[in-house]
Amino acid sequence: MTVTAPNPASAAEASASSGSRLADRVFKMRELAILAVFLVMIAVTQAGNSEFLSQQGVKDLLLNATILVLVATGQSLVVITRNVDLSVGSTLGITAFAAGTYLHGGGNPVVAVVLAVLLGVGFGLLNGLLVSLGQVPALVVTLGTLYIIRGIDSIWVGSRQITAADLPGGFVDFGSGGISAVPYLALIALVVLVGTAYYLKHYGSGRELYALGSSPEAARLAGIPVRRRILAAYTFCGALAGLAGALYLARFGNVDSGTGNGYELTVVSAVVVGGVVFTGGSGSVHGAALGALLLTSVNSVLPALGVSSVWVLAINGILLLLAIAVDRIVALRVASALKKRNARHG
Amino acid sequence: MTHPSDTGPAPVLALKDISKSFGAVRALKNVSLELFPGQVHALAGENGAGKSTLIKTLAGVHRPDAGQVLLDGEPVVFHGPGDARDAGIAVIYQEPTLFPDLSIAENIFMGRRPRRALGRIDHKATREATAGLMRRLGVELDPDRPARGLSIADQQIVEIAKALSFDARVLIMDEPTAALTGSEVARLFGVVRTLREQGAAVLFISHRLEEIFEICERVTTLRDGARIASEPLQGMGEDDLVRRMVGRDLEALYPKQDVTPGEVALSVRRLTREGVFTDVSFEVRRGEIVGLAGLVGAGRTEVARAVFGVDRWDAGEVEVDGRGLTNGAPSAAMAAGLALVPEDRRAQGLVMDMSIERNIGLTGLRTTVRAGLMDRGAERSRSLDWAVRLQVKYARIADAVSTLSGGNQQKVVLAKWLATGPKVLIVDEPTRGIDVGTKAEVHRLLSQLAADGVAVLMISSDLPEILGMADRVLVMHEGRLTAEIPRSDATEETVMAAATGRVA
Numbered sequence: 001m002t003v004t005a006p007n008p009a010s011a012a013e014a015s016a017s018s019g020s021r022l023a024d025r026v027f028k029m030r031e032l033a034i035l036a037v038f039l040v041m042i043a044v045t046q047a048g049n050s051e052f053l054s055q056q057g058v059k060d061l062l063l064n065a066t067i068l069v070l071v072a073t074g075q076s077l078v079v080i081t082r083n084v085d086l087s088v089g090s091t092l093g094i095t096a097f098a099a100g101t102y103l104h105g106g107g108n109p110v111v112a113v114v115l116a117v118l119l120g121v122g123f124g125l126l127n128g129l130l131v132s133l134g135q136v137p138a139l140v141v142t143l144g145t146l147y148i149i150r151g152i153d154s155i156w157v158g159s160r161q162i163t164a165a166d167l168p169g170g171f172v173d174f175g176s177g178g179i180s181a182v183p184y185l186a187l188i189a190l191v192v193l194v195g196t197a198y199y200l201k202h203y204g205s206g207r208e209l210y211a212l213g214s215s216p217e218a219a220r221l222a223g224i225p226v227r228r229r230i231l232a233a234y235t236f237c238g239a240l241a242g243l244a245g246a247l248y249l250a251r252f253g254n255v256d257s258g259t260g261n262g263y264e265l266t267v268v269s270a271v272v273v274g275g276v277v278f279t280g281g282s283g284s285v286h287g288a289a290l291g292a293l294l295l296t297s298v299n300s301v302l303p304a305l306g307v308s309s310v311w312v313l314a315i316n317g318i319l320l321l322l323a324i325a326v327d328r329i330v331a332l333r334v335a336s337a338l339k340k341r342n343a344r345h346g
Numbered sequence: 347m348t349h350p351s352d353t354g355p356a357p358v359l360a361l362k363d364i365s366k367s368f369g370a371v372r373a374l375k376n377v378s379l380e381l382f383p384g385q386v387h388a389l390a391g392e393n394g395a396g397k398s399t400l401i402k403t404l405a406g407v408h409r410p411d412a413g414q415v416l417l418d419g420e421p422v423v424f425h426g427p428g429d430a431r432d433a434g435i436a437v438i439y440q441e442p443t444l445f446p447d448l449s450i451a452e453n454i455f456m457g458r459r460p461r462r463a464l465g466r467i468d469h470k471a472t473r474e475a476t477a478g479l480m481r482r483l484g485v486e487l488d489p490d491r492p493a494r495g496l497s498i499a500d501q502q503i504v505e506i507a508k509a510l511s512f513d514a515r516v517l518i519m520d521e522p523t524a525a526l527t528g529s530e531v532a533r534l535f536g537v538v539r540t541l542r543e544q545g546a547a548v549l550f551i552s553h554r555l556e557e558i559f560e561i562c563e564r565v566t567t568l569r570d571g572a573r574i575a576s577e578p579l580q581g582m583g584e585d586d587l588v589r590r591m592v593g594r595d596l597e598a599l600y601p602k603q604d605v606t607p608g609e610v611a612l613s614v615r616r617l618t619r620e621g622v623f624t625d626v627s628f629e630v631r632r633g634e635i636v637g638l639a640g641l642v643g644a645g646r647t648e649v650a651r652a653v654f655g656v657d658r659w660d661a662g663e664v665e666v667d668g669r670g671l672t673n674g675a676p677s678a679a680m681a682a683g684l685a686l687v688p689e690d691r692r693a694q695g696l697v698m699d700m701s702i703e704r705n706i707g708l709t710g711l712r713t714t715v716r717a718g719l720m721d722r723g724a725e726r727s728r729s730l731d732w733a734v735r736l737q738v739k740y741a742r743i744a745d746a747v748s749t750l751s752g753g754n755q756q757k758v759v760l761a762k763w764l765a766t767g768p769k770v771l772i773v774d775e776p777t778r779g780i781d782v783g784t785k786a787e788v789h790r791l792l793s794q795l796a797a798d799g800v801a802v803l804m805i806s807s808d809l810p811e812i813l814g815m816a817d818r819v820l821v822m823h824e825g826r827l828t829a830e831i832p833r834s835d836a837t838e839e840t841v842m843a844a845a846t847g848r849v850a
Contacts, residue, residue: 202466204459211445211456218443221407222456223428281447335495336621 030275033326034290041294041301049304055181061300062186063176063251067092067244068292069189071263072270073196074240076288077233079271080200082213082280083138085127085234088241089263090149095119095245096255097153100162103249109171116246117239123149124238128231146264157257164253175250185247189289192240196285209233213280269316270295273323294319356419358383358547359404359435359516364413366399371751373399375572376413381516381547386538388558388579389551390591391568392785397551398440400568401520404549405437406430428457436509440520442501446494451476453493454508479507484533498643499526506537517541518549523557524642524807527846535561553809554842555584569593588810600814601790603797607817608632610668611801612684612770614653617662622648623825626662630770630801635792637816637836638805640845644822646805647689650772654686655679666770680709683769687759687776689805695759698748702740703729705747706762732761736791753784760791771795774805789815809838823847 045052078085095116102112130141200206212219274291276283357380366374374396391397402408406424414421424430451472460471476489523531566576567590574590612630623645630636638646652659658674666682688694706729714724736757777785819836821829821844829844
């Protein structure tokens, strides 16, 4: 206990501030650690293959990460509230096809993107309503909507396909273009990421997402509109999955009924590797974005080093387990450090 | 029953004929309560008397089935805890309700943070306001520190700061002192008196009667969900209050049989689990009921878990009938004749969706086996036998345990463990949250078991229970055993003094 009259005030103060410094360090450390792993990986690859960091190489690296960063950002919000959205892959697939069909019919690219986002919002609302009103575990609900949306997609799309030839040239050029090595798509993702991070830190409703993930019961007692916040998190997640769908179309120009199949697991991996704790209440969107960057970079690094890409999945799995192990060890260390500190001043 | 409304000012917050049921259980029956500005009002009653339900009704967590909540004489409906808070009602719950991942400052100002332009949070102002509150409380706590890892007392301080932060008109405190030391209680009372002088109405709940007499002016007593009395405390004695709370003679509630202790059944020597409890040594003899008292968080449950092998211990030894137990092996403890009835029966003691029969049968999965398969007939007869012996009230033995009342659920947990024929029975909070009638039955059962030669170690936060049932009282304070008091010397004062570390 820090509250003790006999203790000199200075000692108590020192313990309190060192407690917060410790916690600060741990949380910043997490994102720095991912960044360090990423940079080491890039440096090693560059040393082995000097072509790797060419302008086109950097651009590919960023382009590959963009879509995952967007979806992971949305997913982080949901995971922070102690929920999960498994339907993002299906949403991405169906919104990409919807935007493609609209463009194929001669539609305006901006309207197509808005359309994809709105469709994503619709699915997000559906998920949010089911989870917040139904009081059913999110894992099960969104597994259900994963299959439902994929089913609708399959029926609607059938064996059709959208190819780059069906799309306006400007749209496809935008998808692969950029300012020197920085793709336009990555800029969009960056804006969304920074905006979301700012919202989470500086707005009451953003902090309340952390609060209700940290302790749902305390959140209810504190008068936080729990259902509304969860609904909002899912809606935002759906919207970003929709936006990602439209950008996927711009980037690859090729969409069929299988687009985005299994993508949800990559997204969840990125979020967890990025330090967003699955039990809610902690983590950051830039952590998740770094996680996404790390995972997608493995895809580019291995071929550049001449390693077969069959190793990619295994390496992603190892990164995931490592991340969880590190989280657990850090949590135990912090807990025992705090306990000892309390005991000393008890 | 007197009503003071003809003398003082009008009540700021009142309940009028409130009733509330949960399923078949009537938690509150036509309860009325008036809280006046500048007055500290005590709410007394045993565990399960309806105090928590009443508080949650005032706090907007529960909506009453019948009756009215009156704010300044006007009927109001709280749609949620936010409504009650906006009306100036602050509640400090028994279990601190903090967000472990958020900073202390954020915990205090959650939902009501200082804002800057564009609705952004003013982090600096939040931090400074928190530091100001901490100064006012005379506490050194860093506003930026996360709530995770705070001691119970510090968590309680944060809760109090939260209530202070919005100058509550009504402050409701549910056993705020349960985990505090003497000096912390004194500081809390200082804050309460200041609030009272500023005209706040305070509702105070404590199981420590002397605290009620120290700080409160009036008391409302609840028993089994009904209001027994609402009266000034002046001129009342502790005995009067206890009689109203219990509604019967204490002997009937604590039917302790006198026994002559036999040989040592459980021996714990220098048991230590780093950072949790230190150097704990005691013995429990056959036929003896040993009470283990202490404040919440003193490490009592943790010792029990370590003895039973659920958690590992770092040093020391545990013997049952002179034979050492393996560290961290509940199956070995069970085989040696140890049984542990855990504190949280819903989470640890029962599989709520399973039938009574299956729940009792869980501990017999190794004995009611024929040719490697479960013998359902044997399981049923074993379960029925114990359910009847403990007078569990149920419709069918195949009903899910979740359909039973709290008291009967507790009997099922007891049956489950008694069916193993234990030599040593450890019960953790055996009567928490169960009604008075069942409580007396559980006590009679424990007394009977001891008379039959079982060694019983009873952990309880219910002081009268400890005093009424235990042959010897062990007291823990912050992970250490601080006192061993024989039945004849055990009083509320001696036990509480040891539990709060006031004696060495």
